[in-house]
Amino acid sequence: MKIRVFILSTVSLLFLTSATPVKQNGIGxxxxxxxxxxxxxxxxxxxxxxxxMEAFTQMQVKEMKTEFRSDNTYIESKLKKGNKDYITVNGEWKVENEEILSLKEKANWTPAKILKFANDSLxxxxxxxxxLLMVKQK
Incomplete structure (x- = not known):
């Protein structure tokens, strides 16, 4: 009995953490x-x-964050090392087939594949x- 529960739990965990994003409770x-x-x-x-972030940008950027808004616009904020003020970029965003997050700052859409998505991590x-691992601010 314990083995059956363990196998079922393992299969359920693998299913829930699979790389294919799906709608949860009707919410995409x-x-x-x-x-x-x-x-x-x-x-x-x-x-x-x-x-x-600092290692990836060779100590040029201290912090970076993106605010996704309900009107499908976003604000990307970057805090460069030694600065007190954020540099911001605005644009549009969209999710395609629950698999691709595309951002458009100027003319072209830049796609990124959604590998995993949870309420607090992307x-x-x-x-x-x-x-890229992104964590949602509370």
Whole structure:
């Protein structure tokens, strides 16, 4: 009996953490994405090495965050090392098929594959070599 429960729990956990994002309780990623997300860790897709924001930007950027708004606009804020004020960029965002998060700052849409999504964390494949972990601010 214990083995059956363990196997069922393991299968359920694997299913819930699979890389295919799905709507939960009828609420899609677009609705759950609303809010401010801090860029925390960059991960090399090849080596699985984790880098902090400062290490990834070679000590140029101390903090970066993106605020997704319900009108499908976003504000990306960057705090450069040695500065007190954030540099901001505005644009549009959209989620396609619950799998792709696309951002448009000026003319072109830039897609990022949603690898994993939870209420408080988001794992995006920015390009074939870089994965970004974002954590939602409370």
């Amino acid at each position: 990623i677009s609705e759950k994405l609303i809010g401010t997300w801090t860029w925390t860790t960059f991960i090399s897709a090849e080596t699985k090495q984790e880098l902090s 794992l995006l494949q920015m390009n074939p070599k870089i994965v």
